[in-house]
Amino acid sequence: MARSNKPMLWLPFAGGGLVAALIIPVLILITGVLVPLGVLHLRYETIAAFAHNPLGKLIVLGAVALPAWHAAHRLRMTAHDLGLGSGIAIKAACYGTAWLLILAAAGALIAV
Amino acid sequence: MSETITLEVLRYHPETDSEPHFQRYVVPYRDDWVVLDALNHIKDNLDATLSYRWSCHMAVCGSCGMTINGEPKLSCHSFLRDYRGKVVRVEPLDHFPIERDLVIVMDSFMEKLGSVKPWLIPKVEKPLSAGEYLQSPGQMQVFHQYTQCINCLLCYAACPQIGLNEDFVGPAALALAHRYNLDSRDGGRDARAEVVASNEGIWECTFVGACSEVCPKHVDPAAAIQQTKISASVGWLKDLLTPGAHR
Known part of the structure; x- marks a missing residue:
């Protein structure tokens, strides 16, 4: 037996779990509830400036990419648990969707 | 009646x-x-x-x-x-x-258990005359929970991954490997990693958690495996960044 290269898949999965559990709920609360209800006031220019800053871009990309990877890996594992196998089609569907989301987010961040 | x-x-x-x-x-x-x-x-x-x-x-x-x-x-x-x-x-x-x-027939388990070397592999072998390998109560507490395993195999019966892949090393053996890896007197992490950090080791686990639910001794093998995933990933990163330095 040889040591596995699975950490390559697992480290972003673990990071994504952390982001999805700790940061995404806060972002949903802010952008989806508090701002629309008028409880919290955010200036568009402030948020835009954040997304224009290279470090800000990286943070936004992390907030999208890591949970997307987490979801892809989790869904693939769940498919495996349910006995649906772990063939190339399931891998392509899960990781492919994640990569589409990641590339779309990266493209949008480069464009702004 | x-x-x-x-x-x-x-x-x-x-x-x-x-x-x-x-x-x-x-x-x-x-x-x-x-x-x-x-x-x-x-x-x-x-x-x-x-x-x-x-x-x-x-x-x-x-x-x-x-x-x-x-x-x-x-x-x-x-x-x-x-x-x-x-x-x-x-x-x-x-x-x-x-x-x-x-x-x-539990032969497959006995083989898996042996493969993770569930015994103390001292960092430096001492002669008997040099005395005991000392340990503080705090150092013992770190791994104590994982010593409670009684090899009853309820976790192997509960684990869906064992059902899908009989080569998976499985919860109890991996929890015991973790127990020795956490022991302050032990230096066998690398020797165990060949099996523990292989595809058939911790990476076959998808964290369903059934092993921990059925464990009558509250060993929590699922936690042991997730913690091992973190330490194995750190080891993998070290190997990647400093090729040849490790092992």
Whole structure:
């Protein structure tokens, strides 16, 4: 037996779990509830400036990419648990969707 | 007539039976009886041909693991009163071949257990005259929980990954590897990693957590495996960043 290269898949999965559990709920609360209800006031220019800053871009990309990877890996594992196998089609569907989301987010961040 | 309870027991004698079948036994119901007491009553009074493993009757030896109404349990730890008014279905543990009746063949587990080197591999071997390898109570507390495993194999019966891939090293063996990796006196992490950090080791686990739910000793193998995933990933990163330096 040889040591596995699975950490390559697992480290972003673990990071994504952390982001999805700790940061995404806060972002949903802010952008989806508090701002629309008028409880919290955010200036568009402030948020835009954040997304224009290279470090800000990286943070936004992390907030999208890591949970997307987490979801892809989790869904693939769940498919495996349910006995649906772990063939190339399931891998392509899960990781492919994640990569589409990641590339779309990266493209949008480069464009702004 | 005093109260009774019905046990439906899986029987299989390989020399005469072409396949396993169920046999019903009606035994006296007692509030303070566990399923193992009912099996002992069958063995002593109704049918001496019934085979099953047991020893201590107090959840220490880990011998009497069985599938009781679909759940992996120690039969010495499962009270009849929890099944009152129902038929109690007793089967061997899932995911293992049947040796005879409720007795499973556990060779595959013994092999896996040995493969993770579940013993102290000292960082530096000392001669006997140099005395003990000392450890503080705090250092012992770090791994104490994982020493509680009694190798009852309930976790292997509960684990869906064992069902899907019989080569998976599995919860108990990986939890015991973690126990020694966490030991301040131990230096065997790298020696264990060849098996523990392989595809058939921790990486086959998808964190379903059934192992920890069924563990009668609260070892929490699922936590052990997730913690090992973190340390194995750190080791992998170190190898990647400093090739040749590690190992």
